[in-house]
Amino acid sequence: MQAIDTLNSGDISASPSGEPYINLSGYRFIQLDYLPVLQADLHQALAETGVLGTILLADEGINVALAGTRPECDAARAVLDADERFRDLWLKESTSELRPFSKLKVRIRHEIIAFDGAEARTRQLQRPEAPALPPETVAQWLDEERDFTLLDTRNVYEVESGTFEQAEHLDIAHFRDYQRAVTQALEDGSLDPSKPIVTFCTGGIRCEKAAPWMIEQGFSEVYQIEGGILNYFERTGGKHWNGDCFVFDDRVEVDRQLQPTGATWCTSCQLTIQPGQHCVCQSPVQSEA
Template structure:
């Protein structure tokens, strides 16, 4: 628990939703009434939540989720900040809660076998042991600049939509091995919920995902085996391994995190 007054909640759930306009309207009214800010994505395949407010406000949000059996006990990761890292409340309907498959997302996700989760402490132990495995970073290239596991394999993608093509390329180049155990990771876990089952479908023999994503790993294991900070998709931009804002800003041109009081290197190159 932190002394910071703002609680940030993030999480997701894959669950069939067939009344998206009604959910959107009810949630917008309930969250607006208590003054919450942030972003919620709704799709027929589920919900993706990133919201922030005072302890009283986020408690009201949890109570709202719990009154709907589809969202009851929704696992929402907590972190803390001095200010709300969102400028308004946005609740949007989309084809997917994270872009990957397109129109057939719910059907394709349902037919894929789920990949097992790996506790952060178990991954830390495997890294301690220098276990022979592929640690696959499923994030975008600009996120990786902020921080990563040095032992990772990176796909150099600009957007998660490019993940499948990048995996095919890495296989052709011999940078990925279907027979080697693989652990996938992303910031909060939602991208790996898509990527890991697809990798199993693609013929990779043994695929895991970090339980709760990087944020859960950093909270559980700190900076062990991790180098740098963690990029996040809100106004905090970057978090330290202790999950505290670094004070970085975001470059409008290249999306890189920029230390406070400095100019992005892409802008320096324009002079």
């Protein structure tokens, strides 16, 4: 589908005021229609604020990842609040010295996160909700060594950047493989549908699809971490976490203080390259995830 993109002549740069950039990320599942009109209106209004980043629109809702100065981000919030469907949208904030986007893009997709394919138009909004656990509760459960499954719903290259000490993952290359991997895990007994399961991902959007779907499949008790890993970092300091967190922008990775680690990304190998290291394929290292 058509995307509306705007190049930034300065590309990725430091804030002219010297203050850190604000990074905003969030989503909302809600029935949307007339997407090309909404796409054009949002692009025009957001372009006037000066923010850069990506908005994904689909019949099932909106996914937001933007960055700018504080005034730019405040103006972008006002744009979203002007539409009652997006009013008071929860947007996670973090800061960075460089703006991690070089364009403003508003795109129309079949799904705001790939999962259901052709059935996406109706499936997500019809599923039961899976309760969200506050990060502090998850940390407490881990402190108490409760018997539950902590399930990483992310792709394998994200897991390699860091995950919970006690987490299990499904070794998937893409989130659209999640349903197949869970079905296989049920067949081979590596997932117990009678045990409480807490799912997690970067910002929560994948768990909004994964956890309700698992309830449909007969799992008796499924939760998601409220706000994902980034919110967990902010609220708990990353307790029980090993490593860093992969993010889908030019920061590539953030640490438990939500600061960029300096890692880069090789688009040839699909590997994260740590500072001071070289890509195994010897391709020019690119920082655009």
